[in-house]
Amino acid sequence: xxxxxxxxxxxxxxxxxxxxxxxxxxxxxxxxxxxxxxxxxxxxxxxxxxxxxxxxxxxxxxxxxxxxxxxxxxxxxxxxxxxxxxxxxxxxxxxxxxxxxxxxxxxxxxxxxxxxxxxxxxxxxxxxxxxxxxxxxxxxxxxxxxxxxxxxxxxxxxxxxxxxxxxxxxxxxxxxxxxxxxxxxxxxxxxxxxxxxxxxxxxxxxxxxxxxxxxxxxxxxxxxxxxxxxxxxxxxxxxxxxxxxxxxxxxxxxxxxxxxxxxxxxxxxxx
Numbered sequence: 001x002x003x004x005x006x007x008x009x010x011x012x013x014x015x016x017x018x019x020x021x022x023x024x025x026x027x028x029x030x031x032x033x034x035x036x037x038x039x040x041x042x043x044x045x046x047x048x049x050x051x052x053x054x055x056x057x058x059x060x061x062x063x064x065x066x067x068x069x070x071x072x073x074x075x076x077x078x079x080x081x082x083x084x085x086x087x088x089x090x091x092x093x094x095x096x097x098x099x100x101x102x103x104x105x106x107x108x109x110x111x112x113x114x115x116x117x118x119x120x121x122x123x124x125x126x127x128x129x130x131x132x133x134x135x136x137x138x139x140x141x142x143x144x145x146x147x148x149x150x151x152x153x154x155x156x157x158x159x160x161x162x163x164x165x166x167x168x169x170x171x172x173x174x175x176x177x178x179x180x181x182x183x184x185x186x187x188x189x190x191x192x193x194x195x196x197x198x199x200x201x202x203x204x205x206x207x208x209x210x211x212x213x214x215x216x217x218x219x220x221x222x223x224x225x226x227x228x229x230x231x232x233x234x235x236x237x238x239x240x241x242x243x244x245x246x247x248x249x250x251x252x253x254x255x256x257x258x259x260x261x262x263x264x265x266x267x268x269x270x271x
Contacts, residue, residue, distance in 0.1 A: 021099040021100075021101060022039050022046050023095050023105050023144070024036050024108060025082055027048035028052050029055055030211030031236050035243045038241060045099055046063060047076045047091075048063075048076065082139060100151075103156050104158075106161070109137075111133065115172040130175060134182050148197065155197060155200075157199070158201040160187050160201070162183050164267055170222070187203040187257075204260065206260055239260055
């Protein structure tokens with residue numbers, strides 16, 4: 001074997017870089033499932049978190065089909081309630097034990113709450129929305145920070161699922177709207193506090209993706225003027241492609257805030 005041949009063989013024998021790892025909350029349906037499929041299709045290993053084990057298993061089956069091939073990434077399902085600190089700790093420990101590092105957290109788990117007049121919203125319903133949308137996002141971001149600061153190479157990315165409600169509310173959505181405004185503050189603080197450690201954080205504000213949560217938009221939903229109207233929706237896969245773009249950027253670049261929405265939804269202008 002010539003020196004040149006030996007050098008070529010050595011390069012060919014170099015193992016490929018491990019697939020980047022993403023942890024997705026609310027991965028059992030809707031946008032979380034769509035993002036899991038997009039990441040798996042792009043070669044990422046994915047950790048699927050959510051409260052329903054059967055729904056996570058279905059996402060895993062679809063993700064494995066979506067990434068069919070000899071280099072298919074690994075998929076790990078971890079049932080977890082993001083409002084429970086002990087379960088969040090166990091979730092991130094499982095991700096570390098399986099994959100060794102975490103490159104992306106997609107903070108997606110969320111709930112809308114009952115669409116009732118403000119004065120009729122029960123305290124327990126308010127707390128359920130705040131605990132899931134805000135406290136859950138904080139707990140997961142905190143766990144991701146700890147992992148990303150300690151791993152080698154250090155750093156990673158957090159993408160928070162916001163909403164166009166972070167800019168303008170719908171009627172009867174005080175809890176959801178308040179938490180999505182708070183998500184913007186969380187995103188900014190994470191971006192600032194993550195700078196010394198190579199942790200980038202951005203927020204994707206989503207409007208009218210076709211999911212279980214937006215079913216009312218296709219049958220008629222309350223408008224600001226008191227009328228009820230059907231609203232256009234977009235495919236959740238369109239949201240997933242945006243998340244994938246943000247995720248694939250080098251850590252030296254960040255999409256701080258982005259909005260992706262159904263083109264004709266009543267958001268810009270006066271309806």
